[in-house]
Amino acid sequence: MANYFSLILDTLAPAGVTININSNAAYASTQLVNLAIGCSDAVKTGYQMKIWGDVDTTYDANIKATEGTSVWVSYAATEQVKLSTGDGNKTLYVKVRDDVYNESAQASDSITLDTTLPVVTISVAPDVTKVSKVSGKDTCSFSFQNDTSFVEYKVKVVSATSATQDVGTQIPTTAGSTNMAGIGSFPATTNISCTIKGADLETASSGDATKIVKVFTKDSAGNWSV
Amino acid sequence: MAAPLITITSISRTKISDEVGYDRCVVRFAADQKIKDFIVKAGGTDHTNGITVEKSMALYPSEVLYPSVTLYPVDYNLDSSGAVYPDANLYPGETLYPMDGDEQEILIDNEELGIDGLYRINIYAMNEAGEWTAYE
Numbered sequence: 001m002a003n004y005f006s007l008i009l010d011t012l013a014p015a016g017v018t019i020n021i022n023s024n025a026a027y028a029s030t031q032l033v034n035l036a037i038g039c040s041d042a043v044k045t046g047y048q049m050k051i052w053g054d055v056d057t058t059y060d061a062n063i064k065a066t067e068g069t070s071v072w073v074s075y076a077a078t079e080q081v082k083l084s085t086g087d088g089n090k091t092l093y094v095k096v097r098d099d100v101y102n103e104s105a106q107a108s109d110s111i112t113l114d115t116t117l118p119v120v121t122i123s124v125a126p127d128v129t130k131v132s133k134v135s136g137k138d139t140c141s142f143s144f145q146n147d148t149s150f151v152e153y154k155v156k157v158v159s160a161t162s163a164t165q166d167v168g169t170q171i172p173t174t175a176g177s178t179n180m181a182g183i184g185s186f187p188a189t190t191n192i193s194c195t196i197k198g199a200d201l202e203t204a205s206s207g208d209a210t211k212i213v214k215v216f217t218k219d220s221a222g223n224w225s226v
Numbered sequence: 227m228a229a230p231l232i233t234i235t236s237i238s239r240t241k242i243s244d245e246v247g248y249d250r251c252v253v254r255f256a257a258d259q260k261i262k263d264f265i266v267k268a269g270g271t272d273h274t275n276g277i278t279v280e281k282s283m284a285l286y287p288s289e290v291l292y293p294s295v296t297l298y299p300v301d302y303n304l305d306s307s308g309a310v311y312p313d314a315n316l317y318p319g320e321t322l323y324p325m326d327g328d329e330q331e332i333l334i335d336n337e338e339l340g341i342d343g344l345y346r347i348n349i350y351a352m353n354e355a356g357e358w359t360a361y362e
Contacts, residue, residue: 002362003232004348007251007268008241009339100243 016040017104027221046099047075053092056082114221131198138198152218154181157205165216165224175199229357261351273350280332
């Protein structure tokens, strides 16, 4: 080696550090969330990050409740974190440091954890329990409401009363059924009136028999009723 | 007599900051002959200009000489006992080594550079004839 070498003095902290939880969603329906961690420095070789906040401290040994107890780990643009138990507002923090330990200011993001499932109630019982495809006897009407505000609903024929929203067949509206599905902003305890036509019921589930019709609602956090 | 040739034998890091543990660079170097003085410059084109980041201490113009790699490898001891001793100024992980050999060690601190940037660090030494290492 010669009598000279190059030495860099770098005292600037990493810039543009950001964190967002579940793509900046307002709600999370599960404790496991995905973080996107940003840093505007072009080259991040050797960089590290530290994450802390309202987390389940047993999930990741490096991510704890406080900055002091969390551990620096290699920088990554994404990270999965488990929020602490209990519905409510959760805040996560991150700092990034470069390869010579210049430390950024902390960035944070919050999300509301909502794991409570909506509860649907048939508020007005079906006016009939047996329908055909013959005019005058081909319609069943009922109403439902939800215990909380909701953003989506669907009415399905399912094979068991315990069925979840991802199974069964949604009843179409081809033959004139109404309010078999909807997306919007629905206040709690609002009655939604539904009519099921016999022909649509048959399309959803062919063959004469007793059909289990179930209403599912989804809240803002993405929780579907069961 | 030719001016001393300096060889850098190790560098602890090539990037420093003002953060503890990363705020200085430890450099070891050796000369091909006895030297009476050395100076380390950031930038500049010879031993008289650039930012002085390190220099020999209180030996010049005494008769005590810095060691030489090839000619006088063992005739110089900073530690009279010749024993290995820890340097309290070193961070964990930085090399500890005896100062009784033929290499010199210097520390370049971030505060000596002052301003962020890329620096060419040049080491110059002067031999007994008063000749300085040339800029490479």
